[in-house]
Amino acid sequence: MDNLLHWTAPDLTLTFHLDDGPVRLTTGGVPAQPLVEVEAVGHGRSPSSNRHVDTVLGQQLRYVRHEESGTTLRIVQEEPDTGLRVTSVFEAGAGVRTWTEASMVGTGTLELTFLSSLVLALPSVDADLHSASNSWMAESRWSVRPLRSDGLADIITPAHQHVARSRYAVTSTNSWSTGERLPVGVLVGRSTPYALGWQIEHNGPWHYEIGESRHGGYLLLSGPTDQEHQWSVPISAEAPFVTVPVSLVAGTDQDSVFGALTRQRRAVRRRRPADERMPVIFNDYMNTLLGDPTTEKLLPLIDAAADAGADYFCIDAGWYAEGDWWNTVGAWQPSATRFPNGLAEVIDRIHARRMVPGLWLEPEVIGVRSPIAAELPDDAFLTRHGRRVSESGRYLLDLRSPVARKHLNETVDRLVGDFGVGFFKFDNNTMTGPGTDKGGTSLGQGLLEHNRALLGWIDDLQARHPGLLIENCASGAMRMDYAMLSRLHLQSTSDQEDPLRYAPIAAAAPAAVLPEQAGHWAYPITGTTREEFTLALANGILGRLYLSGHLNRMTTAELDLVRAAVGAHRAVLADLGTLVPTWPLGLPEWTDEWVAVCLNGAATSYLAIWHRDPGPAIITLDIPPTEIHPHFPSELGAWTFTWTGDKLTVTTDTPEPSARILRLGTPRR
Numbered sequence: 104m105d106n107l108l109h110w111t112a113p114d115l116t117l118t119f120h121l122d123d124g125p126v127r128l129t130t131g132g133v134p135a136q137p138l139v140e141v142e143a144v145g146h147g148r149s150p151s152s153n154r155h156v157d158t159v160l161g162q163q164l165r166y167v168r169h170e171e172s173g174t175t176l177r178i179v180q181e182e183p184d185t186g187l188r189v190t191s192v193f194e195a196g197a198g199v200r201t202w203t204e205a206s207m208v209g210t211g212t213l214e215l216t217f218l219s220s221l222v223l224a225l226p227s228v229d230a231d232l233h234s235a236s237n238s239w240m241a242e243s244r245w246s247v248r249p250l251r252s253d254g255l256a257d258i259i260t261p262a263h264q265h266v267a268r269s270r271y272a273v274t275s276t277n278s279w280s281t282g283e284r285l286p287v288g289v290l291v292g293r294s295t296p297y298a299l300g301w302q303i304e305h306n307g308p309w310h311y312e313i314g315e316s317r318h319g320g321y322l323l324l325s326g327p328t329d330q331e332h333q334w335s336v337p338i339s340a341e342a343p344f345v346t347v348p349v350s351l352v353a354g355t356d357q358d359s360v361f362g363a364l365t366r367q368r369r370a371v372r373r374r375r376p377a378d379e380r381m382p383v384i385f386n387d388y389m390n391t392l393l394g395d396p397t398t399e400k401l402l403p404l405i406d407a408a409a410d411a412g413a414d415y416f417c418i419d420a421g422w423y424a425e426g427d428w429w430n431t432v433g434a435w436q437p438s439a440t441r442f443p444n445g446l447a448e449v450i451d452r453i454h455a456r457r458m459v460p461g462l463w464l465e466p467e468v469i470g471v472r473s474p475i476a477a478e479l480p481d482d483a484f485l486t487r488h489g490r491r492v493s494e495s496g497r498y499l500l501d502l503r504s505p506v507a508r509k510h511l512n513e514t515v516d517r518l519v520g521d522f523g524v525g526f527f528k529f530d531n532n533t534m535t536g537p538g539t540d541k542g543g544t545s546l547g548q549g550l551l552e553h554n555r556a557l558l559g560w561i562d563d564l565q566a567r568h569p570g571l572l573i574e575n576c577a578s579g580a581m582r583m584d585y586a587m588l589s590r591l592h593l594q595s596t597s598d599q600e601d602p603l604r605y606a607p608i609a610a611a612a613p614a615a616v617l618p619e620q621a622g623h624w625a626y627p628i629t630g631t632t633r634e635e636f637t638l639a640l641a642n643g644i645l646g647r648l649y650l651s652g653h654l655n656r657m658t659t660a661e662l663d664l665v666r667a668a669v670g671a672h673r674a675v676l677a678d679l680g681t682l683v684p685t686w687p688l689g690l691p692e693w694t695d696e697w698v699a700v701c702l703n704g705a706a707t708s709y710l711a712i713w714h715r716d717p718g719p720a721i722i723t724l725d726i727p728p729t730e731i732h733p734h735f736p737s738e739l740g741a742w743t744f745t746w747t748g749d750k751l752t753v754t755t756d757t758p759e760p761s762a763r764i765l766r767l768g769t770p771r772r
Contacts, residue, residue, distance in 0.1 A: 106120075106121040107119070107121070108121055108178075110171070110176050110193065112174075112195035112197065112198055113195065113196075113197055114197045114198055114352060114353065114354075114363045114366065115197075115198045115199060115351065115352060115363075117199065118130075118134075119138070119169075119178065121166045121169075122166075123165075124165075125137035125138065125139070125161060125162060125163070125164040125165065125166075125180065126139075126164070126166050126178055126180055127224060128221075128223040129223065129224040130224065130225060130226060130297060130299060130353070134224050135224060135319060136156065136222055136223065136224040136316070136319070136321040137156075137158075137161045137162060137164065137222065138178070138180075138191055138221075138222060138223070139161055139164060139180065139189050139191060139203055139218075139219055140155055140156055140161040140217065140219045140222050140323065141158055141160045141161050141164075141187070141189065141205070141215065141217065141218050141219070142155070142158050142160065142215070142216045142218075142329070143160060143185075143187075143213040143214055143215050143216060144216060144335070146158075146159050146160045146185070146213075147159060150268065152268035152270075153270065153272075154312065154314050155217055155219065155310075155312065155323055155325065155328065155330075156222070156316075156321060156323060157316075158217070160182050160185065160187060163183070164180040164181065164182050164187075164189060165180060165181060165183065166178070166180055167181050167188075174194060174195040175195075176192070176193040177193075178190065178193075181208060185207075185211060185213060186207050186208040186209045187205065187207060187213060188205070188206050188207065189203055189218075190204040190205075191203055191221075192204060196350070196366075196367050196370030197352060197367040197369070197370050198300075198351050198352030198364075198366075198367045199350065199351050199352075200304075200348050200349070200350045200367070200370075201220065201221050201348065201351065202220050202221075202346045202347065202348040202349070203219060203220055203221075203346045204343060204344070204345050205218055205338055205343060205344045205345075205346075206339070206340055206342075206343035207338060207340045208340065210339075210340070211339070212337055212338065212339045213338055214336070214337050214338075215335060215337075215338055215344060216328070216334070217325070217329060217330070218346050219323055220303070220326065220346040220347055220348065220349045221301075221323070221324045221349050222322070222323045222324075223351075224320070225290070225299075225313070225319060225320035225321060225322055226292060226295040226297050226319065226320070227292055227293075227294060227295040227319065227320055228250045228251065228255050228313060228314075228315045228319075228320035229249075229250070229292065229293045229294045229295065230249070230250055230290045230291060230292045230293055230295075230320075231247050231248065231250070231290070231291045232247070232248055232249075232250055232253075232288060232289070232290055233245060233246075233247050233289040233290075233357060233690065234248075234273060234284065234285070234287070234288045234289075235285040235287065235611070235614070236284060236285075237282070237284055237285050237580065237581070237583070238282070239578050239581065239598060240579060240597060240598050240599045240600070240604070241599070241604075241608075241693065242579060242580040242583075242596060242597045242608050243580070243596070243607075243608050243611035243612050243614065243615060244607075244611070244693050245611055245614060245690035245691070245692070246692070247689075247690075249293070250271055253271060254269050254270070254271045255267065255269060255270075255315055256269065269314065270312040270314040271313045271314070272310065272311070272312040273311050273312070274308075274309070274310045274331045274332075275308055275309050275310075276308050276332060276537070277307075277308065277534045277535060277536060277537070278306075278307055278308075278531075278534050278535040278550065278554070278582075279534050279577060279578075279581040279582055280305060280306050280308075280309065280581075280582050280583075280584040280586075280587075281580060281582060281583045281584060281615075282581045286302055286303035286304075286305070286309050286311075287301070287303075287364070287614065287615050288300065288301055288311065289301075289360045289361065289364075290313070290322070291356060291360075296355075297353075298353065298355055298356055298357070298359065298360045299322070299351065299352070299354075299360065300351070300352045300353075300354065300360035300361065300364045301322070301349060301350060302349065302350050302364065302368075302584075303324055303325075303326070303347065303349050304347060304348045304349060304350060304584060304585040304586050304589065305326050305347035305348075305554070305584060305586050306554050306558065306582055306584050306587050307326070307551060308327040308331070308332040308334075308550065308551075309324075309325065309326050309327070309347065310324075310325050310326070310327075310328055310331050310332075311323060311324045311325070325346065325347075326346055326347035326551065327547040327548075327550070327551055328547075329545075329547070332537065332538075332546075332550075333537050333538065333545055333546040334538075334545055334546070334548055334551065335545045335547070336544070336545065336548045347551075347586070348586075350364070350371065350585070352364050352367050358685040358686065361613075361614050361685075362683040364614075365613065365618075365683050365684060366683070368585060368588075368616075368617050369617065369680075371585060371589050372585075372588070372589050372617070373589050373590055375565055375592075376570060377569065377570055377571060377572045377592055378592055380572065381619070381647075381676045381679070382413075382459065382572070383413050383414050383415070383648055383650060383669055383672065383673070384414070384416075384461070384593075384622075384647070384648070384649055384650065385404075385411075385413035385415065385416050385650045385651065386417040386419055386461075386528070386649050386650070387401065387416075387417065387418060387419050387651065388420065388463075388651065389600060389624045389626045390600055390626040390628060390651060390652055391404070391653055394420040394428050395421055396418050396421050396441060397441045397442070398441070398442050398444065398448060398449055401418065401452075402449065402452055403655040404416075404655055405449070405452050405453055405456055405458070406452075407655040407662075408456075408458070408654060409456035409457065409458055410654075411650065411662065411665045411669060412666055412669040413650055413669070414458060414459065415459045415460075415461050415525070415526050416453045416456075416458045416459070416460060416461065417460075417461030417462065417463065417526055417528055418460070418463065419463040420463045420530070421438075422441065422446065422462065422463070423435055423437060423438055424441075425438050425439070425440050425441075429470065429495075429497075430470040430472045430496030430497065431470045431473050432465055432468055432469065432470045432473060432497070433469035433470050433474075433475035433476065434473055434474060434475050435464065435514045435518070446522065447521075447522065450524075454523065459525035459526055459572075460522060460523060460524055460525065460526070461524060461526030461527060461572075462518060462522075462524050462526075462527060462528070463527075463528045463530060464514075464515075464518075464527050464528065464529055465529070465530045465531060465532060466500075466511050466515075466529060467499060467500050467502070467531055467533075467557070468497040468499055468500065468531075468532075468533050469484070469497065469498045469499075469500060470496060470497055470498075471493060471496050471497065471498060472496070475510070476498055479506060479510065480506060482504055482506060482541075483500060483501060483507040483510070484498050484499060484500060484501055484504075484507070485498075485499045485500070485501045485538075485539040485541070485549070485550075485553065486501075486539055486540075486541045487536070487538075487540055487546070488540065492536055492539065494533045494534060494535070494536065495532075497532075497533045499533060499535050501539060501541065501553055501556075502553055502556035502557045502559075503552055508556075508560055511560065512563075512567075515564060515568070516567070525570065525571060525572060526571070526572045526573070526574070527571065527572075527573050527574070528574040528576055528595075529573055529574060529575060529576060529591070530576045531576070531577035531578070531581070532577065532578050535550060535553075537550065538551075538553075539553065558587075558590065561587075561590050561591065562590065565590070572592050572593070573591045573592055573593070574592065574595060574622060575588060575591040575593065575594045575595065576595035578598060579595055579597045579598035579599070580594065580595060583615060583616055588616060588617070588620055592620065593647050594616050594620050594622055595622045595649070596608055596609065596612045596616070596621050596622060596623055596624075596646070597623075597624070599624070600626075602628075602635070602638055602639035602642055603638070603715050603760055605623070605624065605642045606638070606642060606691075606698050606715060606762065607691035607692070607693055607695060608623075609621075609642045609643070609645070609700075610686070610691045610699065610700040610711065610713070611690055611691050612646065613684035613700065613702070617680075618645065618646055618679050618682055618684065618702055619679045619680045621646035621647060622646065622647045623642050623643040623645075623647065623649060624642065624643060624649045624651060625639060625640045625641075625642055625643030625644070625648050625649065625650055625651070625652075625668065626650075626651040626652045627639040627640050627652045627661065627665060628652060629652070629653055629656050629657045629661055632759060633660075633664070634757050634759050635759065635760070636661060636664060637664065637735075637736055637761065638713065638760060638761055638762040639652075640664065640665065640668035640735070641668075641711060641713070641735060641762035641763070641764055642762075643668070643672065644671055644672045644675060644711070644734075644735055644764050645675060645700065645702055645709055645764065646679075647679075648668075648669070648672045664736070667735065667736060667737065668735055671734050671735035671764065674734070675702075675709055675734075678704050678707060679702070681704055681705075682702035682703060682708070682709070683702070683703050683704075684700060684701065684702055684703070685703055686699065686700055686701070687701055687710075687724040687726050687751075688722070688724060696714065696715055696716045696720070697712070697713070697714055697715070697720070697722045698712070699711065699712040699713070701726070701767075707766060707767070707768065708729075708767040709734060709764060709766055709767065710726070710765040710767055711762065711764050711765075712724075712753060712762065712763055713762040714755050714757070714760060714761055714762070715760045716760065717758060717760060718758060719754070719756045719757075719758075720754070720755055721752065721753065721755075722752075722753050723747075723751065723752050723753070724750065724753060725749070725750060725751075726749075726750075726751045726767075727749060728749065728751075730767065730768030731744050731766075731767060731768075732767075732768070733763065733764075733765060734765055734766040735763070735764040739763065740757070740761075741756040741757045741761075742756075742757075742761070742763050743755075744765070
């Protein structure tokens, strides 16, 4: 028996094999890989390896039933000896969003040590993997590597039928979900044509791996594991477990898959009333006050930001600190020394200039020197072996704790009520370590419960304050995942302070985050050349512009260019929520001389192109012939653009690095 179940999402059709073995999902080729892999204490893998496939329980699962309801598919399997029941849930978006639910039939229990969110068979591992490293001030560094040359050796011969037990594994540990790697990948087949993309939607540890059996390749996606993250959890009929969700999309090549991921992110995003506003935000931090705000410094900046066209003004870190702002956080009361007449004087100026006030807040930490640290009980914090977890001068709140949530709720409600705050920059600069064992959980399960409690707190906060606009930040983009971004409105794409180094970050960001959520800093520096000034502004235009810089010290010509950039950005905002990215020079590498990204729409597209070396240069882009209009700046200057067949030749004669934003019309036939 081999019954096939075909299930379709707008951009993807899944084929499930329902026969006498475990249910299998394939994208082509031989469907040998079980849909669910599961490990438990006493039930491991055979043969032994570091891979999370070939699990004994996974091989023994058997199909029970499936249910289709609207855009949701549920497939139920059971393992008869233990009474384990797993349900694979699929939600149609652009691609699919999927997770696994585990419980027990009857009175038995199991201590799970691994449960996959999704496993599927691949047509071949002769493929190129597009993946990204991510670190502070060096975010979204994409690379392309052939799997066959990077760990998946082909050792099968006619006389020797074994395959390597190796895997290509990518693992994120700790509470920064994107602290080292992005939870996003794209596979493009080489000898066998196929293209798949995925993202793991979790604000904590995750894992994915690609491997091969004699029947073909597999892709496995999961949240925390025992092997990688010290995670385990007991389950029973009364205590089920649900994995973290993941999304899967398909296409024909790299750009089409990233386009499908863009549409899928829009499908999983929970839009709220605040999302309808697309304000220009001025933030006083980058290359400006750098955590040292005072009334004297802020008032002229507020006036200058309003004159430049900003809609929101965010006072960044330090507004609460009498001295060092790092290890005293937690009380969130305005500093009396920084604001002699009270913070209200500054907030009132923001309101008077018809802008919405915003504040920086790092809600999940309490500084070890904060008075709040002694006032809150140990139960409000993440603990390990009964002692508070302390990292870099901070304790870390446990959002499972009612006391911790009460403290944060009172903080946010007070700041909104007292000052009319309409925007928060939520930062997160301290990692938790592997987790907490409070309550007898494994370290990994304690962290997972905290991660989920944080999401619940955000949901409750937005239900109370639906008009709040909230930015997601964690030392830049160290928690740039779609557990957070399905809820929050904006994502800081970096803390990078060098405009030249920001260019590849801004260009690559749409591979991991929606253009309409990608907060790019534009911090022109007064006194620099016009081209340097222009490049710094260009970084922010094809995303959500975070304007910064000492606008109050700028010349008339510099301010005119800032206003022009804000106007150019507003024109993009009108279409931004429908645009889809492509990269006519490929995804940028960190040291590329030329960097380009195109945001494509039905009638209008936008091309950003940077030349990061000094001196004249020429490059050819693979872009269909179309009308070209300078978007920012309004004149091309020493740049020229000419068509040669289906190629666009770009020439710059500027003696220094420079950038241009173009508006592309309907392609010519």
